[in-house]
Amino acid sequence: MDMNTRDTIMKKLLDAQENVRDYETFSKKVEDKEVADTFKQFAEETGMQARKLQGLIDKYDR
Numbered sequence: 419m420d421m422n423t424r425d426t427i428m429k430k431l432l433d434a435q436e437n438v439r440d441y442e443t444f445s446k447k448v449e450d451k452e453v454a455d456t457f458k459q460f461a462e463e464t465g466m467q468a469r470k471l472q473g474l475i476d477k478y479d480r
Contacts, residue, residue, distance in 0.1 A: 424478040427471055434468035437461075 421429065441461035445454045 427474050431471040437464045
């Protein structure tokens with residue numbers, strides 16, 4: 419299946435959103451503070467990526 423540019427961006431957006439949820443969940447479940455803080459940071463960084471991808475999708479949907 420060939421994916422166009424918008425499809426590719428959408429797939430990575432969904433992946434990023436899932437990763438944000440995972441990192442947030444893991445940061446609340448692990449007992450090691452360093453690991454929890456790292457997962458929280460990853461959630462924030464991945465959230466920034468998701469926002470940029472959403473901005474690209476918004477351009478395609480205009």
